[in-house]
Amino acid sequence: MVWKAKTKMEQKVEFIHEWLTQNYTITELCRSFNISRPTAYKLISRYEKMGLSGLIELERAPINHPNRTDQEVADSILKLKNKHMLWGAKKIRILLFKQYPEELIPSVVTVHNILSKNGLVKPQKRSRRVKPVYPIFDPKKCNEVWSADYKGKFLMGNKIYCHPLTIADSKSRFLFTAKGHYKENFISVKQEFTKVFRKYGIPKQIHTDNGSPFGSVAAIQRYTRLSYWFIELGIDPVYSDPARPDQNGQHERMHRDLKAACAKPSSFDLKAQQRSLNRFVKEYNHIRPHEALGMKTPADCHDFSNRPYPEKIPKYDYPSAMKVMKVCQNASLRWKSYYWVYLTAGLKGKYVGAEDQGNGIWRVFYRNVFLGYFNENKIRDKQVSIRLSQNLV
Template identity: 75%
Template sequence: MPWKDTTIMEQKIEFICEWRTGKHTITELCRSFEISRPTAYKIIARFESEGYEGLRELSRKPRGPHPNATSEKVVKGILQYKEKHKLWGAKKIHRLLYNDYPGDIIPTVLTVHNILKKHGLVCPQKRLRRVKPIHPIFDPKHCNEVWSADYKGKFLMGNKIYCHPLTIADSKSRYVFTAKGHYKENFVSAKTEFTRVFRKYGIPKQIHTDNGSPFGSVAAIQRFTRLSYWFIELGIMPVYSDPAHPEQNGRHERMHRDLKAACAKPSAYDLKAQQRRLNRFVKEYNNVRPHEALNLETPASIHDFSTRPFLEKTPTFDYEPEMRVLKVTKNGSVRWGSYNWVYLSASLQGKHIGALEMGNGIWRVFYRNVFLGYFNENELRTKEKSVRLETNLV
């Protein structure tokens, strides 16, 4: 009968017992146990030299090191990188190995993963439900076409005070310009940090944000806020994700996940110490961490500075001669005639808007070169009360 995986040792012992009786020839035993003559002689030889212990299965591990085995210095380098960057996987660590070792001794990504797994440094990931891929609502082709900005969710520091990190990044190169910790999410704090970044890196064509304060407001005309109108004055167009759809700016949210893991788990004691962590994260994210979306290049190696400089003094703007230019009052409205008012937005107080007649009493309203909405002059005359600006004609 043939060997069985679960009773190999028992079969070998039975073979030796039958052979020792001397009642059977080797040929008969081989036919009975369905093994070859060389195998039979090998078992007998091992029994005669080592006894029954010699019948145990021997290890098939090579006696010497495998010629294609990863060298010890590379393994040590892999473990050192993992110790330094605990949240990075095999792909990023594999890319960094080229900075320290010649390419002919660097193993594959799978081998790097297996080395990490062998040393217990791979955390099993939760299996995610397969969903339809979501593409970004703005996908620039060049640097500085679109920047993204957001306040990463607040978290408590050691002194029990909340930190609100403001992050600004280029959507094409993923280059993070800043991660600035603030005590509050307000216009003054955001404008101060944007001014510093604009002075250093120039200005983009568009800035993509969500609809939260101070970037946008779903209740305001075109969702514009005081910060939005400041962007418009600088020649930057504010653009927004749809309400309740943060996945439309997924690349920025993905960066926030890394920032939270690196800087908020755990957080520092106070804002000064927390800012040092945020600065270290930005430096590593831009200059060290390879990005799969950039073919494992770093953002610093991809990003180019903007050719549009920041103007310290807000440039003036002249409306077309056929436009009626009106000043927005403190309550966010413009006077129309002697008794009527058209409400726009409190964020525009003190600024001048332009109104262009379309005919039949319909007027289009602009702030500088950006369209805001419509209003119907006939409704003012019949109702004799204030009318809100509308983005669509009914």
């Protein structure tokens, strides 16, 4: 039934009061209070037998339930739990078969409910869900994902190789830089990325292949020293699958144009070659129409990022439930004073967090990025370190 007043009890009392005045018929009262005739007669009957106390809502649960657990069995469950505090409902239930016949033994769910009702169930820790990060192949706006790569090396006139580093926005195709280097290494790439970040801001993702110094198929999650720097800046490093340059096809297509403009023929030395690369960047961004952009130029479509480059790496606080450890100079974690868990040289001197999963399994994170698992039960030799695994074993 539906009541219109503040509480059901107030409406019940008001209904009886109106009925006692004899000014209204049952039909009129039912219509006014929006209740059925059987409900009205039931309230009147209860009032005549017990007075106003008869209007109180009665407990609907049955006094005796045919499937209710015997009280003696319930007491035994609590005694067994107090004796074996680390045991769960399944193990406690098995012990009951030694004391009672099978027909009196409740189900595992019932045993668990009895333990939970008496505060004897310890809630399990919910581990953090780790969502894998995939490249955004079809970005919807600028600075969602940038692509970066070294265009294949080529000889300059002085017989020294030039390695052009290119960085571009995947949505607008805007080419931030084409920087010639003598070698493909971390220091050179970081310096150029820093210049670009300071000028244009930072993206959400940076999509690269698996070549050095961007990624390594043999490393944890393919992360390198450069990847961990991106993570510290709040950028997700993402990678194409091995031997799949087509997954970054638009960047490879730009490289073809760069090669035609700057490497055939090449300049005499790196200084002259850089002038040629700069001319290509200016023409590519501001003059050359792009079919994928509706014959607009990348400069017409590009917007600056609203995420500025942090000159100082922001501090990161791990959750209190994690065990925070420093990666030693041997690229490993010291575990229980004399065991070692090998991570990667890219994390030397940095702090990682380990989250206990139970049964000796630990999950390792760098900041908010999942790295892998290790099983402390498998550490046997004090002189040999174990490695992280991508699978829970």
